[in-house]
Amino acid sequence: MERLASQQFQKVTLWFCLCLLLFQASCASTPDSSSTVRDFHVGQIIDVKTGELVEFEDLESVLTDADVVYIGEEHYTPSHIDAAVQILETLVASDRKPALAMEMFSWDGQSALDQYTQQHALTEAQFLKDSHWEENWGSDFTGYERLVNFAKEHRLPLYALNPPRSLVRMVSKQGLQAALVDPAMDKWGVKKDISLKDPEYEKVIFKPIELCHPGLPKKMYDRYYQASIFRDEGMAKVITGYVDEKSQDQGPLVSYTGGGHIQYKVPVPKRVRRDASSTLKDVSIYLIALDPVRKEEVKEAIDEGIADYIWLRALGPNGPQPRCG
16 A cells, blocks of 8 residues: 555656646746747748848848858749749849759759750750659659759759669668669769768658658658668768869859758758868758648747748648658
């Protein structure tokens, strides 16, 4: 009886302490990163660190001073393309001579990107064929045509961020460590020492994988995870190469990917910071298509520090999109 009474007392004590902690937490002051915005509207830009609204003009000095501008989109959302074009226009108008890098193209299409945007030597149909658009991305090109045409019109360097689909599939089927020793990797200068041990990365990447590929067995999620690391390492390789090799008169690289690749500045930005110069300056802008019934997700993204800035944009014609990589 005494032992039972003791156990009951411990349970009551634990419950009381938990309630006390929850009460204290509810009375605690709001952290610096918590949003001070009470209502969210399309067009607002939030400084995530302060939770305050800023105007686009306030971003201009940040953009022009950066080495890398990370833009994270929700795929197939026209207003996100508009935001990226506005950022590029600002950099061009400031004579910063930016370059553009896109997740939608793969390394095996780089020659076609150069011929199309720099030399104007290909028709659009030939460009899509030679850049392996259907094999590597596959969706309707008109969704991203405006970005590509902006680079073409202003003769901006346009870089393919993604490793070829054949290499990504190899990782998905064989596992990362087995795939890395395949001779096909040598052609593209892929690092041989990519590590799977990254708790910070694992913490942030599994959520978008599960959202975009629900209901899969654990083995499949593990392979998606390994393929995700491989892709992010590959994108970081392209960005780091540009930053390390660019001349003084070349401006920032604008990286355009799904939001999952830049969230919390971990998947790609962390790898670029690891390999690039210690003086690297970057800024991350996370685009959210504002759904009126999911405004609480915006507050969560701010409170969790998902990027340097959040820019609320209009929903696309297909409605909310999963925030995949």
